[in-house]
Amino acid sequence: MKLDYTWESPARYQRWGPYLSFDGPASSCMRVTWRSKFYSTSRWVEFGKTISCGKRKDEGIVDRPSRAHSFLLDGLEPGTTYYYKISRPEDVVLAERGEQPVYSFTTGPPDGTRVPFDFCVAGDIHARDGNVRRLLNCMEKNVPASRFLLSCGDPVYHGGVDEAWNELFCQLDPWCTRVPFMNATGNHDTDHPETYARFLDTFRHPYHDRKTGAYYSFQYGNVACIVLDSTNAGQAAATQGVVSDEQLEWLERELAARARKDSWVFVFMHHPMYSTGDTGSLHVYELAYLDLFNEHQVDAVFYGHDHLFEVYWTGRDTPWGGTHYVLAGNGATANLDMRDPSLVPPPTYLWKGRTYVPERDGLLGGNVVGGPRNDEVVRSSYVYGILEPGFAHVHVDGDECELRAWGLENQVYFKDRFGRTGHGKRYHPPGFVQAF
Numbered sequence: 001m002k003l004d005y006t007w008e009s010p011a012r013y014q015r016w017g018p019y020l021s022f023d024g025p026a027s028s029c030m031r032v033t034w035r036s037k038f039y040s041t042s043r044w045v046e047f048g049k050t051i052s053c054g055k056r057k058d059e060g061i062v063d064r065p066s067r068a069h070s071f072l073l074d075g076l077e078p079g080t081t082y083y084y085k086i087s088r089p090e091d092v093v094l095a096e097r098g099e100q101p102v103y104s105f106t107t108g109p110p111d112g113t114r115v116p117f118d119f120c121v122a123g124d125i126h127a128r129d130g131n132v133r134r135l136l137n138c139m140e141k142n143v144p145a146s147r148f149l150l151s152c153g154d155p156v157y158h159g160g161v162d163e164a165w166n167e168l169f170c171q172l173d174p175w176c177t178r179v180p181f182m183n184a185t186g187n188h189d190t191d192h193p194e195t196y197a198r199f200l201d202t203f204r205h206p207y208h209d210r211k212t213g214a215y216y217s218f219q220y221g222n223v224a225c226i227v228l229d230s231t232n233a234g235q236a237a238a239t240q241g242v243v244s245d246e247q248l249e250w251l252e253r254e255l256a257a258r259a260r261k262d263s264w265v266f267v268f269m270h271h272p273m274y275s276t277g278d279t280g281s282l283h284v285y286e287l288a289y290l291d292l293f294n295e296h297q298v299d300a301v302f303y304g305h306d307h308l309f310e311v312y313w314t315g316r317d318t319p320w321g322g323t324h325y326v327l328a329g330n331g332a333t334a335n336l337d338m339r340d341p342s343l344v345p346p347p348t349y350l351w352k353g354r355t356y357v358p359e360r361d362g363l364l365g366g367n368v369v370g371g372p373r374n375d376e377v378v379r380s381s382y383v384y385g386i387l388e389p390g391f392a393h394v395h396v397d398g399d400e401c402e403l404r405a406w407g408l409e410n411q412v413y414f415k416d417r418f419g420r421t422g423h424g425k426r427y428h429p430p431g432f433v434q435a436f
């Protein structure tokens, strides 16, 4: 695999982005953020619908030199490609030779419109050793029109260490200059109030209340995305969930406002509601959210933390069709840490192969003490599992969508089509494209 580290070693890479995020309506806003190796006192961004840009946002000369800058471009036209240039010294120095980089992005369609589109979900990227580049190469090849990537937490191994973030942004470049990178908090990046502050500073999303958590929502076409902060403003340990009253009340209001309208409702978070991985299903989130998700008929919930891919489908016999729960924690992780068979005594729970299909493999055993939960809810709603790195891909087309699980060797392990809640949630039996 060819790695394109043009500047220096990944750990010392300090030229982050520019990277994009939604921070307001996806149809009319885009946030552009970057970091430079060198300090500068000027900060501006030029943008426009042609390669010569034309418009300029300029904060003038500031007293205190800085390496990190962020601009919100608003008042943009929906579904339109914009070009932009930034004031980063490494970019500007190339202007003399007429080689200053010009980047581009495309805004989302008008809110509520039913334009078909794709997006991807990858939890637990844990950047190291070129793994993110591998993920992005696969994504660009197979889902070239992905409108955004939603990272369900843990993009790095240690959110308190500069080198970890440098490594991530080294690998995200140049993909992140053209596709918004949306993030949910993970325990590796927000395990402490200090790392939480760094997360907020790095990822500029439309947070509702930064004091009580990095939770927010955004609309893309006919999809409402609700992103929860399962580490709750940097208070959660890896295996313990925390849910604050403020976040819960906000979620209730969001669901009441968005659910059962004309949009799909997808929820994203880090910790698993249902999982048979190392951490397993976390009761605290089920207790906090399940009734709410059922009451508002949420279409799908995506999360990570356990480093594998699984699909659950609860409430499939209800009149409204139930909810898909998608564990997408296999996002390019170098170590898929399923229970280690070399442990003494050996764990009583192991998949037979790299995939798990209840119809083929039979039901899993009972709960393992100190291990993954495997109760009736998990067993009855389990659809499919994969123990390979990859990402989830969602193709939305009106009131139907297709969920695919890609492996990094360009395989489709799993695909499943389903209709939107409230529209006779039609279910198509999942296709197991690649069996092992």
Ligand SMILES: [Fe+2]
Residues within 6 Å of the ligand: 124, 126, 154, 188, 305, 306, 307
């Ligand atoms: Fe993780």
Ligand SMILES: [Fe+2]
Residues within 6 Å of the ligand: 153, 154, 186, 187, 188, 270, 304, 305, 306
């Ligand atoms: Fe995690």
